């Protein structure tokens with residue numbers, strides 16, 4: 114067995130052997146999607162590559178390993194993919210922050226503006242207990258409206274926001290300014 118043997122192969126399959134360049138190169142720029150003037154960062158090719166996806170999730174999760182998290186909350190839809198994978202990686206539960214009409218029972222709700230449109234977010238009442246330390250996860254920080262809205266939603270639930278984690282920050286759009294929490298907002302990749 115060459116270079117690292119079975120353990121090395123397992124680690125590479127889980128993405129540990131990949132550098133940031135090893136997964137960021139699989140994120141595709143799509144011009145004028147979903148509207149003219151938007152340069153869309155398409156993470157689907159990266160998700161389709163097992164080691165790259167694993168490496169991206171490991172890189173996102175690494176700073177939070179000692180954060181004493183009680184839960185990860187992820188924003189629909191792409192935030193579910195990274196949020197749920199991070200929750201597994203960090204050994205805590207996952208709570209979905211969803212667009213309207215998808216969650217049964219009573220919900221908390223907030224309205225927000227997007228880079229291309231507007232929407233509302235909901236979380237189920239009772240999904241998080243007051244005082245839980247929650248990490249909020251999404252794939253992309255663009256104008257910051259979505260993550261800021263999700264953070265406000267969680268603030269209304271009296272949970273403790275441990276921080277925010279995104280795979281990609283589109284720095285030119287200045288979304289970080291809308292993160293008003295004192296907790297850290299960490300981006301794995303910045304463009």
Ligand SMILES: O=P(O)(O)OC[C@H]1O[C@H](OP(=O)(O)OP(=O)(O)O)[C@H](O)[C@@H]1O
Nearest residue numbers: 189190191228253254255256257258259
């Ligand atoms: O920082 P902002 O300007 O708010 O933009 C970022 C948000 O936009 C995208 O979600 P989108 O609503 O397009 O949908 P999807 O995740 O369902 O694909 C992305 O996944 C973030 O949630």
Ligand SMILES: Nc1ncnc2[nH]cnc12
Nearest residue numbers: 152153154155228253255
């Ligand atoms: N430019 C962009 N690329 C991918 N996802 C986004 N969400 C908001 N803006 C985006």
